[in-house]
Amino acid sequence: MIADETRSAKARWALRSWWLVAAMWTRATMAYRASFFLMLAASLAATSLDFVVLLLMFQHTDRLGGWSLAELGFLYGTSGLCLGLANLFVGSVDALGDRIRTGTLDTMLIRPAPALAQLCAERFSLRRLGRPLQAVAVLVWSLTVLPVHWTADRLLLVPLLLVCGTVIFSAIYIGGATLQFWWGEARELQNSLTYGGATLIHYPPTIFAKELVAGVVFGVPLAFVNWLPALRILDRPDPLGLPTAFQYASPIAAALCVLAAAAAWRAGLRAYRGTGN
Amino acid sequence: MDTSVEAAADTSAQLRPERGEPGPDGRPEGAGRQDIGRQDAGRRQAGRLYLAIAQGAFRRYSTYRAATVAGAVTNTVFGFILAYTFLALWQARPGLGGYDSVQAVTYIWISQSLLVTVAVWGGGFQDEVQERFRTGDIAIDLYRPVDFQGWWLATDLGRAAFHLFARGVLPTLAGALAFSLTLPADPLVWAVFLLAVLLAVVVSFGLRFLVSLTGFWLHDSEGIRAVMLVVAMFFSGMLLPIGLFPGWLGELAHVLPWAALIQIPTDILLERRSGFAVLTGLGFQLLWAVLLLAAGRAAQLLATRKVVVQGG
Numbered sequence: 259m260i261a262d263e264t265r266s267a268k269a270r271w272a273l274r275s276w277w278l279v280a281a282m283w284t285r286a287t288m289a290y291r292a293s294f295f296l297m298l299a300a301s302l303a304a305t306s307l308d309f310v311v312l313l314l315m316f317q318h319t320d321r322l323g324g325w326s327l328a329e330l331g332f333l334y335g336t337s338g339l340c341l342g343l344a345n346l347f348v349g350s351v352d353a354l355g356d357r358i359r360t361g362t363l364d365t366m367l368i369r370p371a372p373a374l375a376q377l378c379a380e381r382f383s384l385r386r387l388g389r390p391l392q393a394v395a396v397l398v399w400s401l402t403v404l405p406v407h408w409t410a411d412r413l414l415l416v417p418l419l420l421v422c423g424t425v426i427f428s429a430i431y432i433g434g435a436t437l438q439f440w441w442g443e444a445r446e447l448q449n450s451l452t453y454g455g456a457t458l459i460h461y462p463p464t465i466f467a468k469e470l471v472a473g474v475v476f477g478v479p480l481a482f483v484n485w486l487p488a489l490r491i492l493d494r495p496d497p498l499g500l501p502t503a504f505q506y507a508s509p510i511a512a513a514l515c516v517l518a519a520a521a522a523w524r525a526g527l528r529a530y531r532g533t534g535n
Numbered sequence: 536m537d538t539s540v541e542a543a544a545d546t547s548a549q550l551r552p553e554r555g556e557p558g559p560d561g562r563p564e565g566a567g568r569q570d571i572g573r574q575d576a577g578r579r580q581a582g583r584l585y586l587a588i589a590q591g592a593f594r595r596y597s598t599y600r601a602a603t604v605a606g607a608v609t610n611t612v613f614g615f616i617l618a619y620t621f622l623a624l625w626q627a628r629p630g631l632g633g634y635d636s637v638q639a640v641t642y643i644w645i646s647q648s649l650l651v652t653v654a655v656w657g658g659g660f661q662d663e664v665q666e667r668f669r670t671g672d673i674a675i676d677l678y679r680p681v682d683f684q685g686w687w688l689a690t691d692l693g694r695a696a697f698h699l700f701a702r703g704v705l706p707t708l709a710g711a712l713a714f715s716l717t718l719p720a721d722p723l724v725w726a727v728f729l730l731a732v733l734l735a736v737v738v739s740f741g742l743r744f745l746v747s748l749t750g751f752w753l754h755d756s757e758g759i760r761a762v763m764l765v766v767a768m769f770f771s772g773m774l775l776p777i778g779l780f781p782g783w784l785g786e787l788a789h790v791l792p793w794a795a796l797i798q799i800p801t802d803i804l805l806e807r808r809s810g811f812a813v814l815t816g817l818g819f820q821l822l823w824a825v826l827l828l829a830a831g832r833a834a835q836l837l838a839t840r841k842v843v844v845q846g847g
Contacts (some may be wrong), residue, residue, distance in 0.1 A: 293758060300761035307765060311774045315620075317781055319627035322620075443602035450612035458616045465623035470615070 268372075275371035279379035287383055294385060301388025305342070308460060309334055309396055323465035328403045329492055334460045335397025336484040340423030341456040342390030348378040348428045349386060355438035355445050364532045374432070374523060406491060415487045415506070422508035423483035427452060429515035430478065432523060439526035455480045464497050471498055482511035584681065585689040592693030597701070606651065607705040614647040614706050618714055632778035637717050638805050639776075644710030645801045646773055648703035652695050653735045653796045654743065655767050657760050659694050660687045661743050665757075668750040677839055684831055688740055695736040719806055727813055731800040734820035738795040741827025742767070748831065751838035772798035792823040 287294055312334065316327045325333075354377060357363040366373045406412065434448025441447075455478065463471045463485050474480040475498065482504075489496050490505040597603075618640045625636035634642065650656070664687065667673045676683055710716055719725060746763050750756045768774060770793035777788040777798050788794060799816045802808045808816050 296758040297761060300758060300765065304761065304765045304768075307768055307774060310769070314775055314779060314781070315624050318631055318779065319624060321627060323623045441601055441605075443599055444605045446602065446609050447605040450609040454609065454612045454616060457613070461616075461620050461623070466616075466619045470619075 272372040272375040276375040276379045278371075279376055280382035283379070283382040284384060287385070297385045298388055301385050302392055303388075305338070305389040306392045308338075308457065309392070312460070323462045325462040325464065325494075328400045329488075329494075330460065330462065331396050331400030332404060332492065333462065333484055333488060335393050335395075335400055336419060336423060336488070337456045337459045338393030339390050339397060339420060340483055341427050341452060342386070342388075342393055343424045344427035344431055345389065345452075346382075346384075346386045347424075348431045350380045350382060351377050351432055351435040352438075352445055352448060353377075353380070354435045355442040358438065358442055358530070361532065363530070373527070377435075378432075404492070407493065411506075412491045415491055419484055419487040419508055422512040425512040426479060426483050426508075426515050427456070429512070429519040430455065433515070433519035436519070436522040436526035439530050451478060451480075455483075459484050468498065475500070475504070479511040479515060482508040585685060588681075588686060588689035589693035589696070592690040593697045596694050596697045603701045607702050610647045610650060610702060610706045611709045614644050614710055615713070617643045617647070618710065632776055633807070634776065634778075634805075637715055638807070640710070640714050641716040641718065641805060642776060642801055644706055644714070644716060645804055646797050647710075648706045649699075649732065649735070649797055649800060650773065651702040652698040652732065653739045653771075653800075654691075654695075655739070655771050655773050655796055656764055657743055657746070657767070659743070660691045660740075661747050661760065663690075664747045665750060668756075673750075674842065677842065683839075684744065684828070684835055687744065688737070688828075691740045691743075692733075692736060695732075699732060717805065719804060724804065724806060727817075728800060728804045731803050731817060731820060734817065734824055735796050735800050737824040738792055738820055738827060741824060741831055742792060744831040745827065745834060748834045748838055751842060767793050767796070770794065771796040772801070792827065795820040795823050 309331075312327065312330055315322060316330075320326065322330060351374075354363070357366070357377070363373070363377075366376045369376065401416075430451050431448065434451055435445075437444050437447065455474070458466070458470075458474065459480055463481070471481065471485075475482075475486070486496075486500075486505045487508055488494070490502070496504075621639045621643050622636060625631055625634070625639045629636065631639075654661075664673070667676060676686070679686070707718075711718070719728075742763070746756055746759050749759050753759070770777075770788050770791050772788070772794065773796075777785060777794060779785075780788050799808070799820055803813055803816060
């Protein structure tokens with residue numbers, strides 16, 4: 259890298275690298291069109307199962323933890339959309355352990371493009387659109403049937419939570435993957451934070467133990483993806499009784515997540531020694 | 536999915552008996568193999584061979600300790616989340632589906648403990664077979680003097696034995712510590728439960744074997760596997776007990792083979808099936824196991840007739 263390059267130029271180059279690799283993989287997967295659409299359909303169906311379970315649960319009750327199906331639809335749609343987009347953009351990063359084991363990470367490190375951008379875009383596949391697509395459908399449905407009293411701040415909170423939620427999940431993907439620098443086989447561990455976390459926030463905070471809810475506010479800040487803003491949008495009381503400022507604080511939580519993930523990635527890369535193959 | 540499985544595929548070749556891997560009696564396996572077919576001694580030899588294959592698979596999976604711990608932790612985290620959702624549902628509707636809330640929470644923890652053992656998501660030997668289709672090594676598997684179906688069944692039983700222990704104990708313990716669970720005190724119930732799990736693994740193997748064999752015709756069974764995952768997750772009762780499905784969907788789910796994977800073993804452990812109902816449950820599993828293995832055998836015969844090996 260040239261010394262006088264600015265930060266923004268570096269960031270642009272990282273995004274462009276991501277874009278080039280992702281476009282290459284898209285062309286590659288589109289070579290088998292039938293297979294692509296089959297897999298997209300399968301992904302749509304597989305990721306919709308969680309909502310089918312919600313529908314079946316609401317066959318037997320009309321309230322879960324005091325929340326209605328439409329309100330759970332809002333939680334489900336926002337959580338699924340944020341996780342789905344994060345998975346689309348950076349989900350491939352979880353193959354890091356395999357790349358270290360097989361030595362292909364070394365190849366990425368010597369290419370004149372940021373290694374993290376390459377890792378995130380490697381094996382990029384549009385079939386991962388399945389989850390965000392079905393989540394959008396549920397979200398739109400919930401917004402049309404929910405009797406929300408729309409004010410300016412509520413209108414603004416919806417796009418804000420989608421952006422911040424995607425950033426938070428992306429940071430968790432990257433931060434979780436960097437664990438594999440030290441613990442190469444721990445790939446599945448981050449599933450408990452990404453997929454497990456998304457499942458957690460499909461459901462209203464009222465049904466969980468207070469310690470668990472506090473853990474995702476002050477520990478891994480999943481509550482900022484949708485729980486806290488949803489309390490404001492749906493006008494629900496906070497089971498923890500936190501100050502209302504928390505309901506608007508998703509951008510701060512997202513920024514902290516990005517800083518933590520970036521620090522973890524740098525520490526991991528410094529600790530990395532090639533396997534020598 | 537498990538990295539262990541992908542990594543395991545690399546080492547599978549080394550565990551083939553042809554390489555002279557010592558059998559359980561310490562002799563190289565290859566040395567005793569010519570006798571197979573000499574009636575009784577041959578049959579004993581074959582039994583020992585399959586046992587050695589299963590033991591090899593058990594050892595192979597136990598090598599990846601970090602992956603195993605990571606997976607068990609993930610099952611435990613999901614157990615926590617889903618247990619709370621079930622508690623909320625049973626709080627709204629006590630006694631739903633004939634389960635009380637303690638049984639419902641136990642259902643979640645037991646199903647999480649069984650998820651990987653009975654491979655509801657697919658995987659296990661499937662990943663290895665798929666890779667062997669891709670590389671063409673499948674041709675070698677077919678002319679080995681070991682039965683193709685028997686070989687992979689033995690490896691899958693070895694894998695399942697390891698996973699039952701490694702992926703089952705931690706979630707069950709965590710669940711028992713954090714929630715009040717109802718687990719049977721009678722050792723006989725546990726014994727019958729283990730038998731039901733064994734049958735569940737065989738049924739699961741039968742289903743996955745058929746899916747893998749589509750590789751002979753489709754070159755890539757990835758799409759079929761993805762569809763099967765959806766069907767299996769839903770109809771096994773992994774997401775919700777089958778008794779909660781509405782109307783005809785519930786009736787259909789009760790007779791499909793996937794009910795043998797999670798619903799029946801869990802109901803036996805919860806003592807919701809007792810006496811004669813235990814026998815009908817086990818009989819249902821056995822029936823599907825036999826049917827699926829027979830179908831797999833027939834498909835294998837068809838497939839081997841059409842296989843064309845392209846040089847070496």
